[in-house]
Amino acid sequence: MPVDLCTNVAKDSDLSPMGIYRLLPQTNCKICGETSCMSFAFKLLKKEITLDKCTPLYEEEDYEEDRRALEEMLRPLMEAEMTETGLVIHEDLCFGCGNCVVACPVNVAEDPKGCAIGNGPTSDKVILKVENGKVKAANVESCRRFGEHRILCNACITPCPAKAIEFPGG
Amino acid sequence: MTFDLTIVTYEDRDIFREEDIFSESYIERAAVIELDEEEMKRYGVSEGENILLHNDDGEVVVKVKRSEEEGGGIGYMPRSPWSSILLSEETKGGILGYKHIKVNAKKTNAPVTDLKVLFK
Amino acid sequence: MICLGCSCLCDDIECEIGEEIKVGNACLRGFRRIDSINENRLTPRVERKEENIDDTIKSAAKLLEEAKNPIIFGPENSTLETEKEAIELAKKAGAIIDNMSSFGYSGYLVEKIFRKEVNTCTLDETRDDCDVSIYWGCDPMSSHPRMMSRYSYYPRGKNRQRGWEQDRDAISIDVRRSLTAEICDKFIKVPPGRDFELMKAFKDVLSGKIPKFGDKKSIMKIGNLIKKAEFGVLFTGLGLNYSINHIDDFIDLVKDTGFRLQPIIEGIGLNKLLFDETGHVNKINYKDKSYGIENNFVEALKGDIDTALIIGSDVASNIPLKLAKRLREINCIYVGPHSNLTSHISKVNIPTAVCGIESAGKAYRMDLKEEDLEKIVDSNFLPDQEILKRIGDAL
Ligand code: SF4
Ligand code: SF4
Ligand code: SF4
Ligand code: SF4
Numbered sequence A: 001m002p003v004d005l006c007t008n009v010a011k012d013s014d015l016s017p018m019g020i021y022r023l024l025p026q027t028n029c030k031i032c033g034e035t036s037c038m039s040f041a042f043k044l045l046k047k048e049i050t051l052d053k054c055t056p057l058y059e060e061e062d063y064e065e066d067r068r069a070l071e072e073m074l075r076p077l078m079e080a081e082m083t084e085t086g087l088v089i090h091e092d093l094c095f096g097c098g099n100c101v102v103a104c105p106v107n108v109a110e111d112p113k114g115c116a117i118g119n120g121p122t123s124d125k126v127i128l129k130v131e132n133g134k135v136k137a138a139n140v141e142s143c144r145r146f147g148e149h150r151i152l153c154n155a156c157i158t159p160c161p162a163k164a165i166e167f168p169g170g
Numbered sequence B: 001m002t003f004d005l006t007i008v009t010y011e012d013r014d015i016f017r018e019e020d021i022f023s024e025s026y027i028e029r030a031a032v033i034e035l036d037e038e039e040m041k042r043y044g045v046s047e048g049e050n051i052l053l054h055n056d057d058g059e060v061v062v063k064v065k066r067s068e069e070e071g072g073g074i075g076y077m078p079r080s081p082w083s084s085i086l087l088s089e090e091t092k093g094g095i096l097g098y099k100h101i102k103v104n105a106k107k108t109n110a111p112v113t114d115l116k117v118l119f120k
Numbered sequence C: 001m002i003c004l005g006c007s008c009l010c011d012d013i014e015c016e017i018g019e020e021i022k023v024g025n026a027c028l029r030g031f032r033r034i035d036s037i038n039e040n041r042l043t044p045r046v047e048r049k050e051e052n053i054d055d056t057i058k059s060a061a062k063l064l065e066e067a068k069n070p071i072i073f074g075p076e077n078s079t080l081e082t083e084k085e086a087i088e089l090a091k092k093a094g095a096i097i098d099n100m101s102s103f104g105y106s107g108y109l110v111e112k113i114f115r116k117e118v119n120t121c122t123l124d125e126t127r128d129d130c131d132v133s134i135y136w137g138c139d140p141m142s143s144h145p146r147m148m149s150r151y152s153y154y155p156r157g158k159n160r161q162r163g164w165e166q167d168r169d170a171i172s173i174d175v176r177r178s179l180t181a182e183i184c185d186k187f188i189k190v191p192p193g194r195d196f197e198l199m200k201a202f203k204d205v206l207s208g209k210i211p212k213f214g215d216k217k218s219i220m221k222i223g224n225l226i227k228k229a230e231f232g233v234l235f236t237g238l239g240l241n242y243s244i245n246h247i248d249d250f251i252d253l254v255k256d257t258g259f260r261l262q263p264i265i266e267g268i269g270l271n272k273l274l275f276d277e278t279g280h281v282n283k284i285n286y287k288d289k290s291y292g293i294e295n296n297f298v299e300a301l302k303g304d305i306d307t308a309l310i311i312g313s314d315v316a317s318n319i320p321l322k323l324a325k326r327l328r329e330i331n332c333i334y335v336g337p338h339s340n341l342t343s344h345i346s347k348v349n350i351p352t353a354v355c356g357i358e359s360a361g362k363a364y365r366m367d368l369k370e371e372d373l374e375k376i377v378d379s380n381f382l383p384d385q386e387i388l389k390r391i392g393d394a395l
Helices: A017-023 A037-045 A061-079 A099-103 A105-110 B024-030 B037-043 C028-038 C053-066 C080-093 C106-114 C123-129 C147-152 C163-167 C179-183 C195-206 C216-228 C244-257 C268-278 C297-302 C321-329 C341-345 C384-394
Strands: A128-131 A134-137 B005-010 B032-035 B050-055 B058-066 B074-078 B101-108 C014-017 C021-024 C070-073 C096-098 C132-136 C169-174 C186-189 C232-236 C260-263 C307-311 C331-336 C348-351 C361-364 C370-373
Touching: A017 A037, A017 A061, A017 C163, A099 A105, A099 A128, A099 C147, A128 C021, B024 B032, B032 B037, B032 B050, B037 B058, B037 B101, C014 C028, C021 C028, C053 C080, C053 C307, C053 C331, C053 C348, C053 C384, C070 C080, C070 C297, C080 C096, C080 C268, C080 C307, C080 C361, C080 C384, C096 C297, C106 C244, C106 C260, C106 C268, C123 C147, C123 C260, C132 C216, C147 C232, C169 C179, C169 C216, C186 C216, C195 C216, C195 C244, C232 C244, C268 C361, C297 C321, C307 C384, C321 C341, C331 C341, C331 C384
Parallel strands: B005 B074, B032 B058, C070 C096, C070 C307, C132 C169, C132 C232, C169 C186, C232 C260, C307 C331, C331 C348
Antiparallel strands: A128 A134, B005 B101, B032 B074, B050 B058, B050 B101, C014 C021, C361 C370
16 A cells, blocks of 8 residues: 655644644734733633634634634633643653653743753752653642643643653543 | 565664663564554454564564554564664665665564574 | 763763662663663673683784774764774774764765765754754654753743744654654654655745645645744754765755754764764774775675674664674674673673763763763773773784
8 A cells, every 4th residue: 555645744733822822823913902822822721811802813814724723622621621730640651851841831930040941950849850761740739730820731741752741631 | 576564663762772682571672563453454463463574684573563653554663683684785875774674574473583593 | 960871962960879770850761871780781701601801802802903804883872082992993903993873874964064065053052043943864752862852842042032832843754653753843754765755845845836745735834934944953863864866965955945954873973083084984994094885884794804893882783684693703892881682692792881870081962062971880890992992902
């Protein structure tokens, strides 16, 4: 059986600020009342704003395909209830690449000289850190999925090539 | 002679230079070929069974693992002593064809190739 | 400490070796290397019989001395000092010297880079500036697990403050949905041996033509992304293995795109040392200082090589069976920390310290940044450079 000459698989359909941002017009026109498309994406995830506030998406034909994708993508969010953080690390799958360590926004904010620039953590306030070749979690109470202002953060899940991080039910 | 299967070798994240290549655990991870559902059907093998791969350069028995990736006539083998058995001596200016090995394949009940026997 | 698990040479490793081994920040590959100091170590042997180190060194020197056509191969993850000694030994013994870089196009590309015929950049520049990275025929997530988290994709760089989400694009081109492909935002799957057609398609997009390959829309999209890149970096590996004409076309494409090239390669120190001395990065015969394809390890093994000294590289696992068997027939000496297929088929085994853990030295990262390796624990094993030096002295 012949193989397809070339298949392109764009991975921009995940439910994350970035996944949403990719499908927005990215013009930062502020019509929605937000300062940028990225902050609009964050609010969408937190269910603090609805997609129809971005009117260019509905008015311009060029955006139609992306809009449909967005609607599809946001549907589970509209239906789901957010739960407490329930971070699970599958140690058998993790191989310590550190992608999640460097991508987690809490790690980045707590450790501008370490995680933020790609290094191992230099602060003990970080959530994710690699030890003996496997990632370990600490300080989970500062996870963005936790507490009153929790959001459906995906920043440690999307970059994991091994699918080793999961939030079951979250 | 018609060839059935193209083997692409790859670097496996779970195989390490320092390991004992004769250990059971190493053999379990390194002496394998990943085939998709359709390929497995073609050879009548299921996951965990053995398959004989051969070409003019050598023959080797390895275990079948299910691949999540569609193969379309391709099997994936970690780069290891087992996949190298099938490499051709004919190089393109010294370049070895790790990513493109043509073989015939068939189901077998024979055990996985024992390197100690092969290099006795 | 510095990790020598791969040519990323991560410099942020925390390591405690006591009753238990505790390692912070290293990936599993790096951790396993440190953890391996207590497992699968090589024993000194001559013709399978256990001997003391001095006798194995004597035997090795004797074999090299009697050799008509010796070859020296390796090392993969070692120190510059060891690489220097390997070259000295090749000179003394009148041997060919080569390493893994000649099994794929990495050596060829590295030579072009050393000659300044192709642009490159450092990994730090990649972290600070790179907006589009391409991984063509390589899978750093598996082979160099922290390269993308430390440099090319996930970190915030000086001029890429918003990190990967908004500031960077990553494109994987491979025959297989590798781990790297899994996390890149674009992936082009190319059937084995057909990269050339994709190269042509990109050239078409760059010159404003419609590509004639695969899914035109996505090729156009990616082609335009490449065109618009401010600071593009192209990583390559073993997957680039088409004919030599095509590799030159590939280099042309790299030049057309303005991308910087970074071959993902181990043992670049040896390549650099050889280049500084001879103008070539591998395949040198010190008998007459000649350079050529006949000095490629695989080709040479098909010829009349009678003695091989392999340093810290399991070459037997990476070559065709017939050649591995040939290696077993000739006088093969293996020098390295762990046992493997090459040591198994060698006549002489000389164990070494694991460098960067049990011995110190310097090493080059894949982009030639020099790092100082420390000795973390004491051991009874001699550093590999010392063993090579002693073989040389005994010649
Ligand atoms: S209205 Fe839409 S395009 Fe304009 S800033 Fe808001 S999200 Fe972006
Ligand atoms: S969910 Fe977000 S905040 Fe929580 S650990 Fe993952 S990346 Fe960090
Ligand atoms: S990204 Fe995945 S594999 Fe990498 S360290 Fe995090 S959990 Fe482990
Ligand atoms: S990426 Fe390479 S150098 Fe860095 S910790 Fe892993 S094995 Fe060591």
